[in-house]
Amino acid sequence: AVLKATRQAIKNMQQFPRYDDRTIYHDIEHKFKATKLQLWARRPGFGCRVAPMIHEVCECIGIQDIAGKIHGSRNPMNVIKATFEALQTQRLPSDLAKARGLRLLDVNHRYYGGIKMPAASKK
DSSP, X not given: OHHHHHXXXXXXXXXXXXXXXXXXXXOEEXXXXXXXXXXXXXXXXXXXXSOHHHHHHHHHHTOOSEEEEEEEOOOHHHHHHHHHHHHHTOOOHHHHHHHHTOOHHHHHHHHHOSOOOOGGGOO
């Protein structure tokens, strides 16, 4: 049974994109049944200031800087399902560039502050 459950878990694994390997790409509002969820991307070092159920999900995914609020039903199962659905609905910069007919570099510059340069090369 353990082996079967492990195989099924590996088969059903999902990837969630992270901006800067620490937070979400943009603010998200998502509704799942009676649960309304708001998630906000935050600056480095902000921490994970969300409900305990969402905090556990974010910790497993590797999201470190996020804030969030739950409105409506706080049923734990619905909150977790809403969190997973909300994180899957993120729009990536490559999707935005394709939809707007722009280059990825332009989208990164406009929405995410451009390319970060190393401190040694700034003058």
